[in-house]
Amino acid sequence: xxxVAAADTPLLQVGTLTKTFGGFTALDNISVxxxxxxxxxxxGPNGSGKTTLxxxxxxxxxxxxxxxxxxxxxxxxxxxxxRARRGIARSFQIxxxxxxxxxxxxxxxxxxxxxxxxxxxxxxxAMSILTRMGLAAKAGxxxxxxxxxxxxxxxxxxxxxxRPKLLISDExxxxxxxxxxxxxxxxxxxxxxxxxxxxxIEHIMQAVMRFSERVMCLDAGKIIALGVPAEVMANKxxxxxxxxx
Amino acid sequence: MNKRSHSIAFxxxxxxxxxxxxxxxxxxxxxxxxxxxxxxLQFIALAxxxxxxxxxxxxxxFGTNAFFGVGVYTAVALFKATGAPLMLQIAAGAVVGMTxxxxxxxxTLRMRGIFFSIATIALAIIIExxxxxxxxxxxxxxxQIQRPPVMAPFxxxxxxxxxxxxxxxxxxxxxxxxxxNSRIGRGLQALRDDELAAECTGxxxxxxxxxxxxxxxxxxxxxxxxxAMYLQYADPSSAFNLSYxxxxxxxxxxxxxxxxxxxxxxxxxxxxxxQLLAVTIxxxxxxxxxxxxxxxxxxxxxxxxxxxxxxxxxLRAGGKP
Numbered sequence: 216x217x218x219v220a221a222a223d224t225p226l227l228q229v230g231t232l233t234k235t236f237g238g239f240t241a242l243d244n245i246s247v248x249x250x251x252x253x254x255x256x257x258x259g260p261n262g263s264g265k266t267t268l269x270x271x272x273x274x275x276x277x278x279x280x281x282x283x284x285x286x287x288x289x290x291x292x293x294x295x296x297x298r299a300r301r302g303i304a305r306s307f308q309i310x311x312x313x314x315x316x317x318x319x320x321x322x323x324x325x326x327x328x329x330x331x332x333x334x335x336x337x338x339x340x341a342m343s344i345l346t347r348m349g350l351a352a353k354a355g356x357x358x359x360x361x362x363x364x365x366x367x368x369x370x371x372x373x374x375x376x377x378r379p380k381l382l383i384s385d386e387x388x389x390x391x392x393x394x395x396x397x398x399x400x401x402x403x404x405x406x407x408x409x410x411x412x413x414x415x416i417e418h419i420m421q422a423v424m425r426f427s428e429r430v431m432c433l434d435a436g437k438i439i440a441l442g443v444p445a446e447v448m449a450n451k452x453x454x455x456x457x458x459x460x
Numbered sequence: 461m462n463k464r465s466h467s468i469a470f471x472x473x474x475x476x477x478x479x480x481x482x483x484x485x486x487x488x489x490x491x492x493x494x495x496x497x498x499x500x501l502q503f504i505a506l507a508x509x510x511x512x513x514x515x516x517x518x519x520x521x522f523g524t525n526a527f528f529g530v531g532v533y534t535a536v537a538l539f540k541a542t543g544a545p546l547m548l549q550i551a552a553g554a555v556v557g558m559t560x561x562x563x564x565x566x567x568t569l570r571m572r573g574i575f576f577s578i579a580t581i582a583l584a585i586i587i588e589x590x591x592x593x594x595x596x597x598x599x600x601x602x603x604q605i606q607r608p609p610v611m612a613p614f615x616x617x618x619x620x621x622x623x624x625x626x627x628x629x630x631x632x633x634x635x636x637x638x639x640x641n642s643r644i645g646r647g648l649q650a651l652r653d654d655e656l657a658a659e660c661t662g663x664x665x666x667x668x669x670x671x672x673x674x675x676x677x678x679x680x681x682x683x684x685x686x687x688a689m690y691l692q693y694a695d696p697s698s699a700f701n702l703s704y705x706x707x708x709x710x711x712x713x714x715x716x717x718x719x720x721x722x723x724x725x726x727x728x729x730x731x732x733x734x735q736l737l738a739v740t741i742x743x744x745x746x747x748x749x750x751x752x753x754x755x756x757x758x759x760x761x762x763x764x765x766x767x768x769x770x771x772x773x774x775l776r777a778g779g780k781p
Contacts, residue, residue: 273660299662311657313650315718324650327643329662377662 224287226251226412227272227381232281234267234436241267242278243436249381249414254407256427256444257416260456263433265416266308269383272414273305274298286380299329302380306370306387308416312358318345318369319354325376341376348372348402364395371402382406383414388422396422424448432456463641470637474630481626485619494622496739498690500731501625502683506704507711507723508632509679514709515717516645517672518652519568523580524708526587527557527677529700531684536597536605536694543608546624550685557681558674565673569666572655581705588700602695605688621690625683632679636720639675648672680708703747710750714757716764725765 225248234242242264249255259265270276272283274295282291290298304325313321322341330340345351348368353361361369367387374382384403388396400422407413407426417423423430423444430447432440434456440447447453485494506524514520534556535549544552560583567579592600607617614620639645650658651665659665684704688694707730715726730753734746761768 275656275660294664294666295656295659296662296664299660305660307657311654313653313657315649315653320646324646324658324663325661327646327662328664373661 225249226253226286228282228284229268229272230282230284232268232271232278232283234264234271234276234278240436242271245281245433245436245438247431247438247441249412251412252407252410253412254404254426254428255412255414256423256430257414257433258418258420258423258430258447258453259433262435263456264436265433266385267436268433269305269385269414269416273303273383296328299325299377299379302378303383304329304374304377304379304381305383306367306374306385308385308389310366310370312361312366312369312373314357314359316358317355318350318358318361318372321358321369321373322376325373326378330376330378344372344375347405348375349398364391364398367391367399368402371399375406379411381412381414383416385416386418387415388417388419400426420448474634478626478630481623485614485623491616491618494616494618496735498618498622498625499735500728501622501629502687503707503711503727503731504629504724505625505632505683506680506708507715507727508629508636508720509676509683510708511712511717511720511723512636512639512679513672513676515712515723516639516648516652517669519572519669519672520577520709521564521580521676522577522705522709523564523584524680524705525700525702526580526584527560527680528684528687528704529584529591529696530556530560530587531681532687532694532699533591533594533597534681535685536603536688539605539688540597540603545608546620546686546689549689550624550628550682553685554678554682558678560681561674561677562670564677565670568669568673584700584702584705588696591696591700598695600696602693602698603688605692605694607689607692617689621686624686628679628683628686632683633720633724635675635679636723639672640720644668644671707750710754714753714764716766718763719766722764722766729765 227249229245229247232242232245233240245268257265257268267276271278274293278291282289284290285298285301285303288301290301313324319341322344323337326337326341342351342354345354348371350365350368350372353365358369371384371387387403388399391399396419403413403415404426415423415426427444429442430444431438432447432450432453439452439456440450506528510521510524531553534553538544538549538552564580564583568576571579591597597603610617610620614623647658647663647668650661650663651668655665687699711726711730712723713726714730715724716722730750733749737745737749757764
């Protein structure tokens with residue numbers, strides 16, 4: 216099986232994905248293609264299935280129906296660590312640092328296990344990612360001494376240490392002040408400029424509008440709108456979903 | 461280069477230790493130091509082996525006694541059936557222990573925290589019950605073992621066992637040290653902190669847990685294998701005694717699990733205290749002292765002796781620096 220996809224095949228193809236928890240349908244027949252290098256916004260009210268969708272993409276959950284195809288390879292049945300090695304990285308909505316490690320060591324985990332390389336080069340790569348994220352000064356700090364915004368940045372930095380083709384950011388800006396939101400957003404946009412495809416889940420609308428080339432809105436496990444940001448925001452069903460009727 | 465000089469220092473230390481042990485067996489006449497020393501070395505091996513799964517990976521195994529007893533009875537069964545030499549008994553114990561470790565590793569698929577610990581206790585009870593009903597190795601009544609003649613250069617069997625247990629302790633320490641400094645150690649530390657985050661960062665958590673269970677189990681069983689020869693007797697309720705579990709766990713925790721030296725220090729401290737008390741007061745006081753020390757350390761130094769010595773290790777053990 217070839218893993219090198221032709222230029223026009225999508226990086227990620229989600230096909231007729233359905234995920235139920237008991238009698239509750241969290242995702243209902245979701246199909247979407249994400250292009251290589253795209254900045255993709257994922258929105259929807261709480262409980263609409265955003266995190267479930269990225270759990271299915273990153274492998275934390277397995278869907279009952281449907282498939283996830285990455286770089287032309289069907290990865291639906293692969294465990295998360297094999298997906299990480301193929302280039303899918305994610306951050307978590309509530310940061311999940313490796314608390315007993317320093318910031319640098321947190322990144323070394325991804326470099327050690329997901330991105331094959333020499334040990335000497337790894338530390339250099341980790342430092343360059345930290346510099347990029349503005350965390351270089353904290354490299355030796357225990358990760359449980361970080362502030363909230365630093366933790367969020369470290370989540371992204373650790374995901375970057377996997378050397379991903381696809382980066383999924385799950386509400387990396389929740390609970391941050393507006394200047395911090397801009398800081399994190401600039402980081403994500405700059406990552407998008409270097410050929411990393413990014414899926415961003417976010418509730419902060421200005422951030423979604425500024426970031427995304429395309430936006431998809433979920434409601435109750437269904438896609439209710441998909442298109443350029445302005446179009447999706449103007450969509451009546453999207454407004455209803457967010458504001459109620 | 462720092463790492464390299466550490467390695468040289470470590471292996472030099474190992475060589476000095478083994479030479480000292482060997483020399484001691486040739487010079488010292490009195491058998492008692494070897495009889496007592498054997499127990500301390502055995503606890504070093506147990507505590508270090510326990511900490512590979514319980515410390516590095518954070519899966520608290522209460523079934524040390526299951527692995528220990530399996531080591532004892534593998535040796536007994538093999539010796540009775542074939543008269544196999546001691547080294548073969550130990551090797552067989554290690555293999556059976558690793559197999560059992562693989563089974564315990566599969567438990568970690570579904571169980572974490574206290575549920576895993578309880579399952580390991582249940583495991584010990586099941587295996588003990590099985591051995592109690594196994595006539596070939598003596599059943600519940602136990603079995604007398606006739607030691608074969610001792611091999612040169614040793615002049616007594618206890619001295620030889622002392623040296624063999626020293627080798628086993630060194631093996632356990634070397635393996636723990638290797639794991640700690642390798643990619644495996646980093647992976648185990650990551651999955652102890654957060655299993656899902658580790659998995660999503662590329663850590664093959666199931667594989668690493670299986671490896672940790674198998675190595676830990678194999679080492680515990682190997683350390684238990686010579687016990688029947690040491691006592692010249694084996695019975696299920698002592699081979700599967702829960703005190704092995706409590707001691708291994710207490711020694712590892714009191715020493716600190718963030719570095720391989722922690723369980724070694726804990727085992728030396730507690731092991732020698734126990735031996736001393738057994739001679740001076742009574743063997744019953746052992747348990748009391750173990751309990752009191754565990755309480756003191758849990759309250760006063762939750763990251764063990766090495767946590768007191770080096771704040772950095774307090775961090776690695778998963779607490780605030």
